[in-house]
Amino acid sequence: MSTAxxxxxxxAIVVAAAAALPGVFLVLRRMAMMSDAISHAILIGIVVAFFxxxxxxxxxxxxxxxxxxxxTVTLVEALSRTKRLHEDSAIGLVFPLLFSIGVILIxxxxxxxxxxxDAVLMGELAFAPFDRFVIxxxxxxxxxxFVMSGILLLNILFIGLFYKEIKIATFDAGLAASxxxxxxxxxxxxMTIVSITAxxxxxxxxxxxxxxLMIAPPAAxxxxxxxxxxxxxxxxxxxxxxxxxxYWAAHMFDVSIAGMMATAAGIVFLLVFxxxxxxxxxxxxxxxxxxxxxxxxxxxxVHLLNHEGSPEAIEECRVDxxxxxxxxxxxxxxxVIRYLQRNNLIRREGDYLHLTADGRSLAREMMVQ
Amino acid sequence: xxxxxxxxxxxxxxxxxxLGATVxxxxxxxxxxxxxxxxxxxxxxxxxxxxxxxxxxxxxLTQSKAPLVLLVGAAIAGWLGTLxxxxxxxxxxxxxxxxxxxxxxxxxxxxLVLLTLIQKMPIATQAGLDKFLFGQAAALVESDxxxxxxxxxxxxxxxxxxxxxxxxxxxxxxxxxTLGFKMRTMDILLTSLIVIAIVIGLxxxxxxxxxxxxxxxxAAxxxxxxxxxxxxxxxxxFGxxxxxxxxxxxxxxxxxxxxxxxxLVVSVIVVISLAFAPNRGLxxxxxxxxxxxxxxxxxxxxxxxxxxxxxxxxxxxxxxxxAIGAMSGGRIGIDARLRDLEQDKLVVQxxxxxxxxxxxxxxKAAEIMQRGVTE
Numbered sequence: 001m002s003t004a005x006x007x008x009x010x011x012a013i014v015v016a017a018a019a020a021l022p023g024v025f026l027v028l029r030r031m032a033m034m035s036d037a038i039s040h041a042i043l044i045g046i047v048v049a050f051f052x053x054x055x056x057x058x059x060x061x062x063x064x065x066x067x068x069x070x071x072t073v074t075l076v077e078a079l080s081r082t083k084r085l086h087e088d089s090a091i092g093l094v095f096p097l098l099f100s101i102g103v104i105l106i107x108x109x110x111x112x113x114x115x116x117x118d119a120v121l122m123g124e125l126a127f128a129p130f131d132r133f134v135i136x137x138x139x140x141x142x143x144x145x146f147v148m149s150g151i152l153l154l155n156i157l158f159i160g161l162f163y164k165e166i167k168i169a170t171f172d173a174g175l176a177a178s179x180x181x182x183x184x185x186x187x188x189x190x191m192t193i194v195s196i197t198a199x200x201x202x203x204x205x206x207x208x209x210x211x212x213l214m215i216a217p218p219a220a221x222x223x224x225x226x227x228x229x230x231x232x233x234x235x236x237x238x239x240x241x242x243x244x245x246x247y248w249a250a251h252m253f254d255v256s257i258a259g260m261m262a263t264a265a266g267i268v269f270l271l272v273f274x275x276x277x278x279x280x281x282x283x284x285x286x287x288x289x290x291x292x293x294x295x296x297x298x299x300x301x302v303h304l305l306n307h308e309g310s311p312e313a314i315e316e317c318r319v320d321x322x323x324x325x326x327x328x329x330x331x332x333x334x335x336v337i338r339y340l341q342r343n344n345l346i347r348r349e350g351d352y353l354h355l356t357a358d359g360r361s362l363a364r365e366m367m368v369q
Numbered sequence: 370x371x372x373x374x375x376x377x378x379x380x381x382x383x384x385x386x387x388l389g390a391t392v393x394x395x396x397x398x399x400x401x402x403x404x405x406x407x408x409x410x411x412x413x414x415x416x417x418x419x420x421x422x423x424x425x426x427x428x429x430l431t432q433s434k435a436p437l438v439l440l441v442g443a444a445i446a447g448w449l450g451t452l453x454x455x456x457x458x459x460x461x462x463x464x465x466x467x468x469x470x471x472x473x474x475x476x477x478x479x480x481l482v483l484l485t486l487i488q489k490m491p492i493a494t495q496a497g498l499d500k501f502l503f504g505q506a507a508a509l510v511e512s513d514x515x516x517x518x519x520x521x522x523x524x525x526x527x528x529x530x531x532x533x534x535x536x537x538x539x540x541x542x543x544x545x546x547t548l549g550f551k552m553r554t555m556d557i558l559l560t561s562l563i564v565i566a567i568v569i570g571l572x573x574x575x576x577x578x579x580x581x582x583x584x585x586x587x588a589a590x591x592x593x594x595x596x597x598x599x600x601x602x603x604x605x606x607f608g609x610x611x612x613x614x615x616x617x618x619x620x621x622x623x624x625x626x627x628x629x630x631x632x633l634v635v636s637v638i639v640v641i642s643l644a645f646a647p648n649r650g651l652x653x654x655x656x657x658x659x660x661x662x663x664x665x666x667x668x669x670x671x672x673x674x675x676x677x678x679x680x681x682x683x684x685x686x687x688x689x690x691x692a693i694g695a696m697s698g699g700r701i702g703i704d705a706r707l708r709d710l711e712q713d714k715l716v717v718q719x720x721x722x723x724x725x726x727x728x729x730x731x732x733k734a735a736e737i738m739q740r741g742v743t744e
Contacts, residue, residue: 084592
């Protein structure tokens with residue numbers, strides 16, 4: 001692994017971690033699409049600030065973009081407060097407009113500089129190591145690494161310092177207001193953090209894929225835990241995994257790093273979505289199947305008890321009779337039988353089924369219910 | 370402007386562009402109206418981004434750039450994205466916003482990966498898929514427009530055919546279900562038609578901004594009317610006007626990507642509608658509010674003068690404006706208000722500069738005080 005590769009990975013990891021932290025609160029507060037709006041809208045802030053200072057690495061760009069991010073949120077809220085539009089329409093109107101102005105400004109006036117549309121969409125992570133952070137002739141490393149580390153630190157500080165306040169405001173805004181925790185201030189603080197993170201990540205992964213890094217890891221973490229602190233840690237972990245896997249996959253196929261990071265984040269989510277211990281699709285399906293077996297097993301036990309010792313038992317307690325009588329598919333009937341056998345509730349002798357003592361008491365219990 | 374009009378009639382390319390933009394505008398406008406009513410604006414955003422990997426995969430599998438092939442690929446991916454959003458929302462505790470953001474960004478990321486893969490391929494036909502990102506109206510040719518129309522005509526026909534069902538679905542699906550309509554099927558059908566409407570616009574507007582063409586015309590049309598039929602027709606009209614205007618401007622000027630230009634035009638229509646539409650226009654309601662507020666201030670002054678007159682036993686006793694002001698919530702602006710009332714012959718000022726009620730003013734004040742008591 002070359003130094004440049006190592007540096008790119010480090011930047012990718014820091015970007016992913018920085019994005020995952022505020023993302024947790026966006027997911028919990030049902031404001032995920034706000035990150036989409038902000039990440040699009042900051043483009044115009046970056047472009048306008050660039051026209052003023054003519055330097056793509058000037059700190060004013062971050063300030064300008066962060067201001068546009070907050071402006072976007074304010075505009076969306078003002079529009080939906082007029083009651084003329086629903087909030088989703090307001091979001092869907094504001095950011096395409098701001099983004100369009102940004103794109104037009106770039107393609108008309110800035111296409112000759114280093115700011116082009118591909119960079120807007122995909123970032124330029126591969127070139128990040130060429131832009132060095134030099135102080136007094138001393139090369140300290142890639143500039144992007146320093147900027148993003150600063151932003152990561154800011155996010156950690158913000159969440160660490162106001163942990164209690166953000167937590168209460170997220171889960172119970174009414175309580176937060178009555179305790180004097182100013183949920184509105186926290187809301188705008190969070191939006192500022194999201195905007196700053198989006199600007200920082202813009203260079204690395206472009207304006208759209210920030211959304212993937214902000215939403216996918218927290219969404220996956222949300223399926224695994226009920227504790228906010230664990231969710232934060234898991235989100236960072238998933239983000240970092242997506243960054244590393246994404247980088248190497250992109251390296252292997254020689255494709256967009258940012259796109260691969262987003263894809264990897266999506267795959268991580270998909271795996272959790274399918275296999276999470278309690279909330280995953282597989283676990284839920286298994287639980288449902290188990291409940292079905294439990295219920296059907298009880299029904300079969302009752303059926304056997306009803307006919308036990310009676311003359312028609314020879315007919316009723318035959319395996320191939322169950323399909324007709326209980327209207328079960330044969331496959332399902334056999335599963336139910338296996339389930340009951342496993343739990344020592346019935347014995348099978350050839351084609352005939354007999355209740356055990358345990359099975360009899362289960363059937364009686366079911367009938368009482 | 371007249372140059373452009375002349376070109377529109379004589380120039381083949383420009384005519385193709387305008388025709389394509391009309392097809393796209395009408396379809397996305399008409400279907401977008403339903404998306405706006407059903408609060409599916411952001412679903413449009415997710416779907417349009419999610420189509421990108423479909424376009425790239427369709428090209429990778431068929432090596433063909435035939436518009437219908439790519440658009441069908443786009444539709445399948447967009448539809449799959451919608452299904453996944455539903456799967457996540459229905460099976461987990463993740464809410465719709467996060468599911469949308471997730472599918473949108475991950476599908477788009479996957480699409481970018483495939484696009485960079487295609488760009489590296491040694492075949493010559495790969496060029497030009499980039500236009501799906503921000504749209505390129507100038508590159509539209511006849512076969513593109515035909516492909517768009519092939520998708521658009523059945524979409525609009527189905528909308529007309531299921532008009533009653535879609536109306537019920539947008540306003541009161543529970544009622545529709547009790548009437549025996551299959552609301553779930555209708556939901557799937559309408560959402561699929563919205564996906565197709567998005568796909569139709571991809572070449573012209575691009576995946577990044579196509580959602581605006583779904584939201585904006587409908588949002589603008591909503592301001593002008595409370596009738597669904599009028600709203601859908603207006604929305605289609607707004608879509609067509611902004612589509613054609615934006616596409617023509619962008620193809621006649623250099624360095625002006627089509628998607629953003631169209632979005633700019635349609636946003637102007639939205640702003641005008643929000644501000645000036647009759648009844649719902651923000652300017653009118655601001656003026657109405659201001660008129661109400663000033664009327665209420667005048668009535669307060671009049672009422673207080675009535676009160677003072679009653680305390681003195683007769684209406685003709687004058688008071689200084691500052692005394693009246695002190696009773697009516699402050700002296701600022703009180704003189705102007707008294708002059709307004711004087712114009713309406715409700716109060717008079719005597720030679721000492723004191724203000725008193727006229728006969729008419731006294732009656733009016735009594736009415737106001739009466740209203741104050743009963744309320």
